[in-house]
Amino acid sequence: MHTHTFVSYEEFGRRFFEVAVTEDRVAAAFAEIAGNSFEMGPMAQGPGKLAKITARVQIQQPQVRRNLGETITFAVRIPLVIELLIDLWLDKQRFIVDGEIALRAAARAAEPLTIVIDVAKPRPSDIAVHVTSKSVRGEILRIIAGVDGEIRRFIAAYVAEEIDSPASQQAKIIDVENQVASAWDSD
Numbered sequence: 001m002h003t004h005t006f007v008s009y010e011e012f013g014r015r016f017f018e019v020a021v022t023e024d025r026v027a028a029a030f031a032e033i034a035g036n037s038f039e040m041g042p043m044a045q046g047p048g049k050l051a052k053i054t055a056r057v058q059i060q061q062p063q064v065r066r067n068l069g070e071t072i073t074f075a076v077r078i079p080l081v082i083e084l085l086i087d088l089w090l091d092k093q094r095f096i097v098d099g100e101i102a103l104r105a106a107a108r109a110a111e112p113l114t115i116v117i118d119v120a121k122p123r124p125s126d127i128a129v130h131v132t133s134k135s136v137r138g139e140i141l142r143i144i145a146g147v148d149g150e151i152r153r154f155i156a157a158y159v160a161e162e163i164d165s166p167a168s169q170q171a172k173i174i175d176v177e178n179q180v181a182s183a184w185d186s187d
Contacts, residue, residue, distance in 0.1 A: 013109075017072055020174070021107040021115060023064045026074050029117060029171045030062040030103075040154045042087070045145040052087040053147060055097070057155065074117075076103040082151065084131065086141055093138040097151065099129035101159055113177040121160040124152040 007015070041054035060079035067073045082097035103126065105119045129151050133139040142148070162168055 017107060017109070017115070018068065020176075021066075021072055021117070023066045023074070026066070026076070026105065026107075026117060027062050027064040030064065030076055030078065032167070032171055038158060040151075040158070043150060043154070045147065045150055047144065050088060051141065051145040053145060053150065054085045054087070055151065055154075056083045057158075058082070072107040074105040074107075076105055076119075077101070078103065080129075080155070082129070084147065084151075086138075086145060086147065088141070093133065093135070093141055095131050095133055095138065095142065095147075097129055097131045099127060099151070099155070101155065102126045102128070103159075113175075113180075115174040115176060117172040117174075119163050119172065121163055122156045124149070124156045127152040127155045 037056060037058045039054070039056055042052040043054075045051045045053050058081045060081065063077045063079075065075045067075070078101040080097075080099040080101065082099060084095040084097050086093045086095070101122055103119060103122055105117050108116045108118050110116045129148055131142055131148060131151075133142055
């Protein structure tokens, strides 16, 4: 005979969320975009828009930290590696850039019986970039052309579009009712 310690539905629901929505599972959902790369530019920048900036952005594996408060939230860090080229017609400067996207997400319960990973769209201030140049001339060019701010704005816009994409929308939703029904029916 089984002996069980019974808990309230509320306690069961909370425990269910803590087991179902782990750092690893949320990281796996974000990993769907990891490994992707995208191009930005050429973008005209600087005085007279003389500089043309082109970048190839490689998205690395996300790192997720869960916070078990009243709401289960996640701090998501997605590292970036960026190859940057500034073309001034007569001279081309190459830069190596590393950066990081900081996202915030929360696990939420929704009708009818659904878990939604609600991801806040990033602002340019949520994007960190570290640009290194091999020359003083390249460093001055980077500052005059406003490269850092433009990269942050572009990446924030790109990630916001990705968050709204149909594939991302689907990855953020866990239909618990259908999962339970299919597990029950498989017996």
